Amino acid sequence: MQERFLESKSDLFFAGELSALSAISGSFAEQVKVIHIVGQTARQQQEKRLVIHHCNDINPDHKVYERMSEPVRVAAAELWHSGNAPAEIDRVIRECFVRSRPVYIFFPSDVVDLQVPSSLLQKKIDLSLPIYSAAQDNAVSAIVKRFSEAQNPSIFVDALVLRHGVVEEVRELVDALKIPVYYAMMGKHIVEDAHKCMVGLYNVVISSPGVAEAFQTSDLVLVLGNVPSDTNTGGFTRRISQAQIDVRPFEVMVDGKLHQGTYMKPLLAELVRTLPKVRKPSVIPKLSAASETKSSRQDIITQDWVWGRLAQFFEPGDVVFGDTGTCTFGLHGESFTPGSHFVTQTFYGSIGWATPAALGSELAIVDGAKLGQIDHKRTILITGDGSFASTMQEVGTMVKNNLAPIIFIINNDGYTVERVIHGGTPTIQRYQQTRFRSNPSRFLAPGSPCQLSQMHHSD
Numbered sequence: 512m513q514e515r516f517l518e519s520k521s522d523l524f525f526a527g528e529l530s531a532l533s534a535i536s537g538s539f540a541e542q543v544k545v546i547h548i549v550g551q552t553a554r555q556q557q558e559k560r561l562v563i564h565h566c567n568d569i570n571p572d573h574k575v576y577e578r579m580s581e582p583v584r585v586a587a588a589e590l591w592h593s594g595n596a597p598a599e600i601d602r603v604i605r606e607c608f609v610r611s612r613p614v615y616i617f618f619p620s621d622v623v624d625l626q627v628p629s630s631l632l633q634k635k636i637d638l639s640l641p642i643y644s645a646a647q648d649n650a651v652s653a654i655v656k657r658f659s660e661a662q663n664p665s666i667f668v669d670a671l672v673l674r675h676g677v678v679e680e681v682r683e684l685v686d687a688l689k690i691p692v693y694y695a696m697m698g699k700h701i702v703e704d705a706h707k708c709m710v711g712l713y714n715v716v717i718s719s720p721g722v723a724e725a726f727q728t729s730d731l732v733l734v735l736g737n738v739p740s741d742t743n744t745g746g747f748t749r750r751i752s753q754a755q756i757d758v759r760p761f762e763v764m765v766d767g768k769l770h771q772g773t774y775m776k777p778l779l780a781e782l783v784r785t786l787p788k789v790r791k792p793s794v795i796p797k798l799s800a801a802s803e804t805k806s807s808r809q810d811i812i813t814q815d816w817v818w819g820r821l822a823q824f825f826e827p828g829d830v831v832f833g834d835t836g837t838c839t840f841g842l843h844g845e846s847f848t849p850g851s852h853f854v855t856q857t858f859y860g861s862i863g864w865a866t867p868a869a870l871g872s873e874l875a876i877v878d879g880a881k882l883g884q885i886d887h888k889r890t891i892l893i894t895g896d897g898s899f900a901s902t903m904q905e906v907g908t909m910v911k912n913n914l915a916p917i918i919f920i921i922n923n924d925g926y927t928v929e930r931v932i933h934g935g936t937p938t939i940q941r942y943q944q945t946r947f948r949s950n951p952s953r954f955l956a957p958g959s960p961c962q963l964s965q966m967h968h969s970d
Contacts, residue, residue, distance in 0.1 A: 524551045525565035529576050532583070537859035538613045539583040542674040542760070545613040546604065547584075549577070553621040554591060580615060587615040593625040601636045608638045611675050611760065643772035650763045650770035651781050654733075654756050657765065659789040661731035664690055667713065667751070669743070670697035670858075671736030671775075675760050680779035681735055687783055689792035693726055696843045697743050698736070700853045704846040710796050712844050714745035719844050725796035729753055736760070736775070742857045814927075818845050821893060821919065825851050828886065830872050834865035834894035836928045838921060842893065863901030865894050870905050873914045890916040897926045 528549045538545045552563050557573040567575065580587075586606035588599035603614040658664055666688070672681050678701055685692055685702050692702050693713040702709055711719035713726045732755045741747055757764040762771045763778065818841035825831060827850030833842045839855050847853060854872070856864060869892040879885040899920050909916060 524549060524573070525567070525576055527565075529579070532580060533861065534864075535580060535613050536583045537856065537861050537864065540859040541856050542611045542671060543613070544607050544611050544674075546607055546616065547580075547613055548616045548618060550623075551577075551617050551619045554619045555621070557619065577615075577617060583613060584615050585610045585612045587617065589617045590622050591619065593622070593627050596622070596625070597627050597631045601634075604636055605638060609640060640774040640776055641772075642774070642777045646770055646772040647778055647781065650765065650773045650778060651785060653765040653768070653770070654763070654782065655785055655789055657731055657754065657756060658733075658786055661754075663729055663793060664731040664733065664790070665710075665726070665729040665793075666690060666692045666702075666708075667694070667732050667734045667737070668692060668698040668701050669695040669734070669736045670701075670738050671760055672698065672701050673736075675736065675775050677736075677776045677779055680776060680783060683783045684779060684786070687787040688790055689795075690790070691725070691729065691793060691795050693722065695738065695743050695749075696839070697738050697855060697857050699843050699855065700847050700851065703849050705849050708795055711798065713749065714743075715748035715750075716745045717840070717844075718745070719798070721796075721798040725798065728796070731755070734758060735779075738858055740858045742860060814841060817921065818842055821845075822847060825891070826889065827851060828888040829891055830854065830876070830888055831891045832865040832869045832872070832893065834892075834898040835860045835862045836895045836898060836926065837923065838865075838893045838895055838898075840928070862898040863894075864898075865892055866899060866902040867905045869916050869918075870909055870914070873909065873916045874912065877912075877914065890914075891919070892916055893919045893921070895927070896920060896922040896924070 528547075531547065535545065535547055537543075551557070552561070552573050556563060560571055560573070562569055562571060563573075566573070577587075586603040588596075588603045590596040590599060600616060603616060607614040666681075666685060668681060672678060682702060685706065685708055689708060691710050692706065692708045693710050694701065696712065696714060699712070710725050711722040713722050715723055718726075730753055732751050732753050734751065734755050734757045737757065737759070754766070755764075758775060758778065760775050761773070762769055763773050764770070814837065822842070822845035825848040827848055829848065829851040831842075831847070831851060831853050833839045833853065833855045835856070839857055842853070843855075854865075854868065869890050873890040876885065876888050876890060906918075
């Protein structure tokens, strides 16, 4: 479901657009589609360099913050004239979809009321991906040749499959080939955990039990949408030493040769058609089912118990957000319910991102249900006390909009991941504790519904 989503964010000039820059940078790193609409000062005010509030100088350059966003966007439109404004808007929206990264639209305040022909709304934006036939045909031929020679190939799935909207093609390919499937942390549940070809999480030092050994039996790995960051590779311990076909968003590497101009979506569609002709189904490694982990202590909630217990709570259709930290690392090895969705961002790793993200998801789900486009689903936010403290004010926005996400706060009395990394110095990794149970009620009007509970031990 998430792959259909597009985020749109609007801000006021200077202070507003600058405060959003970290979020835009994270979206750029994670290859998320975002349209950032920035309201600017009037054109004449910019030309005369008037000292308007939010400026950063007494002889201000009104475009100084606009230039700051250049490294974290793939396109921008400055709407100074009504004549080309519609075409410019369509251009950057197309770039946002094709390249799956943020774009900007800058709106001077005196341009907003300019008239343009309404007939332009009837023209659909062309979101089709370019297909360079010669490049794609060469890449497909090289891939087919390698698969025809392999004895025990496998598929490795990662996050850019989701970001670039090719989940359906990947699932079709898995169904057609019937060969073992492994995933990275950020590729969790793209191919569902219950799929008959799924083996498990392969991250070497933090792989699911038996997965690393099974993975080593592959003699060819089809890598789809890889994000090779430290946090997504088990601290760089995941090295795919076998021959591999590395399918990237806009190019593919086969036997050390780079085939450029091969977009992932049309390429995978062609592989669905051609690869099953040269490949017989493989034997899928059957690993022992993990038994339910019991808490190593009964008086407190422990890491070795809580994640599996939370996974048992998930239902088909749930949209689950795991915030940066132990929530992300703990949930990846658990088996999710078929039809559920997992959203994470291990690469950029901005703590607190999941609370406003869950807000956006719940808004989209509610709006989609009203329009009859999707069934109403549950939004589940799983976050830590440190992450939640960074953005807990968005609970007020949830209340204001009558939203009802389910929120789990894992209260570790500080930053557990930082303790693991830096040795757990208490004075650095702790902060003044928040009374989380009382916080939601501060946002509520009298009579507003809100259920709160607190759990201290696994019983």
